[in-house]
């Protein structure tokens with residue numbers, strides 16, 4: 275088959291759009307594409323006007339209201355989501371929350387996937403009388419501190435984290451939903467947009483940008499091949515594959531990690547390849563000592579679970595840096611009253627390298643929230659936890675079925691930990707978009723710039739201006755900012771993609787032109803052939819027009 279011959283796709287396997295990944299980002303994109311009146315980015319005032327227009331749109335100035343509010347939405351049947359974990363949304367999210375036994379999200383109420391309303395989760399909690407499942411994020415809104423107290427605190431603290439000004443009007447947002455409430459709210463979004471039948475359990479192995487024919491439809495789109503041998507086709511595709519990249523495991527000091535019986539990485543826990551404190555393995559009374567390595571919230575959450583387990587004798591938690599306490603994964607000023615100032619400063623940076631630097635500054639490596647800081651301090655006080663900060667593992671060896679670890683604390687002597695039965699690495703994943711196997715063909719055929727593992731996309735989160743492959747979540751961080759890998763980024767990214775695609779639909783620039791077959795008896799090139807060449811990119815519109823004029 276030549277490059278100009280179309281790949282035949284069964285009409286049942288053809289959709290307008292295919293989303294790779296059914297996590298929070300995949301759900302946010304699917305819901306946004308099916309939403310006609312996206313309101314989740316509007317302020318309260320805009321929202322009121324928006325509802326007013328929605329009710330009275332037919333009586334108001336059509337030109338203005340149409341420009342702003344009439345998007346051409348997609349229907350659930352136009353979309354397909356492919357996910358390796360399950361044929362239901364959020365499988366990865368649920369699994370990471372159950373592995374770490376997390377009772378409440380880290381993020382506030384306005385971090386969610388619902389495109390229709392920024393206050394949607396608060397309304398959902400109240401409507402369902404589930405206010406008790408919200409946990410207040412204290413010391414953020416300023417409720418507990420008078421201005422005088424804040425001033426005193428600011429002069430005492432080096433950093434102003436935790437006492438950033440928040441618009442008092444927004445105080446209700448600074449609660450965190452319970453894991454169950456958030457899950458149920460997401461399922462309500464799935465139901466509202468009728469997305470439940472549009473997700474299949476399979477793994478995408480490759481994406482190619484090719485000429486496609488499906489029934490009478492012909493044009494250039496994506497051929498998506500999966501592990502089960504299926505071939506799907508679509509006009510646009512969205513990569514929402516989450517945090518995949520280079521996992522920091524094994525460490526250079528320990529090339530043989532004895533996986534899965536001696537150690538594992540948190541990704542193995544989240545993918546359920548290994549169970550945390552596996553009951554079979556830890557039922558052996560001689561196996562009781564564990565080490566958790568990593569300075570973020572996940573390691574703290576695992577340490578808390580282990581300390582509560584009476585079958586575990588000793589828990590050692592190793593932080594390479596000092597303890598950083600933050601409510602969220604990034605500084606508060608990326609979330610609170612002045613977030614737009616921060617975000618616009620980010621968007622205006624001239625190079626990807628500068629954006630990458632600003633992202634790192636905002637996230638500052640791993641941090642834990644005050645809730646888990648208090649919990650761990652209590653375990654240290656009770657003698658359940660050995661919390662080693664500013665400490666690095668410098669040597670790790672496997673001897674007679676257990677680990678010997680050498681650790682070095684800044685400016686002090688090396689320490690040893692002996693007879694360690696299991697090491698859990700919560701050492702994170704480095705972005706490395708080029709390592710994703712299913713994107714190899716795209717990188718080979720349509721290379722784009724990559725900065726420190728992050729792709730350089732267009733502002734619409736598109737591969738480039740010609741190719742309608744979009745990315746959301748961690749892979750869109752250079753365009754969306756430091757919150758891209760979180761729920762905030764899921765909704766922001768979905769908004770950019772959704773707006774762009776719906777707008778193209780509205781302008782008539784999205785659909786492929788249907789091609790009718792004109793047969794020539796004299797053996798000359800038919801209009802069909804020429805249009806194929808146009809869609810395949812081997813001729814341009816002027817050449818086609820010229821051809822049609824002559825014929």
Ligand SMILES: Cc1cc2nc3c(=O)[nH]c(=O)nc-3n(C[C@H](O)[C@H](O)[C@H](O)COP(=O)(O)OP(=O)(O)OC[C@H]3O[C@@H](n4cnc5c(N)ncnc54)[C@H](O)[C@@H]3O)c2cc1C
Nearest residue numbers: 295297298299357358366379380381478515516747760761
């Ligand atoms: C323990 C923990 C707690 C967290 N808590 C919060 C929080 O409270 N608030 C917050 O904002 N953020 C939180 N985060 C960050 C969180 O991971 C992100 O907010 C969010 O889940 C990322 O969503 P995603 O859709 O990009 O990725 P995921 O949820 O990982 O979903 C990606 C999906 O794509 C699938 N996939 C990947 N490759 C393929 C392929 N080739 N073919 C088909 N499917 C594929 C995966 O199987 C997966 O199901 C937390 C993270 C962790 C680890």
